[in-house]
Amino acid sequence: MDSLTLWQDTYGPRWQSMRERECALREQAFVAWTGEILGEPVRQMTLGDMLILQGAGSPFIDGKGMPEVVDVMQFIWALHVKNTGSRFFRGWHRQKMIKRIMGFSSVDPINAAIDAVNAYLDDVFQDAPRGGKTDDRPLGVCFMASLLVRLGTTLGPNDPATGEQWSKVPLARIFQYMKALNRQEIGKEFKDFSPSDKVMSDWLEHSNRLANLNTN
Secondary structure, eight states: OOHHHHIIIIIHHHHHHHHHHHHHHHHHTTSOOEEEETTEEEEOOBHHHHHHHHHTTOHHHHOOSOOOHHHHHHHHHHHBTTSOSOHHHHHHHHHHHHHHHHTOOOSSHHHHHHHHHHHHHHHHTTTOOOOSGGGOOOTTSOHHHHHHHHHHHHHOSBOTTTOOBGGGSBHHHHHHHHHHHHHHHHGGGOOOOOTTHHHHHHHHHHHHHHHHHHHO
16 A cells, blocks of 8 residues: 555545544634533633633643542533522532433443543643743743733733633633734744644654555
């Protein structure tokens, strides 16, 4: 099998599917979109949500320790569309959510629940900065400080798309703004990255292995 056939039969369709999903996720970040985690309706995570979850010690955000069922429930409820209104109704909806999650059926329900949250976060952080001079944050400040200073000085005090305060803007949208700013500031040396790029890398690696086999 040559590299072209390998791409057409195996890697190409996978790459195309991933690229289409990446584009859909980027567009969703600019609309009022509701997703799901374990069947529970959740809104898009904002900068403020991330700060609250980090302050609450969520292992999904601070990366400390292995998440447990209680962490899954904490994460989902923080973003749940029913987590609004009066304290009574929020408590009622929270208890209903807990019952549904506890009744979640799977061969390995705990790990399946953790994987579901991580999959949601993978989508949120699809376009997160990957490093570089423009992404270094100053020492001794909350992670929000450097983001808000940069967004505020370049785009203004509110999101130009909706007029929302930055703390209420979906992270997936903020990361796209940051990527666009990085590209504008760094220029041609800026290196973009999307998850689908790994498919291309895997194809090239596979093609090289085939070429080496054919020459030996």
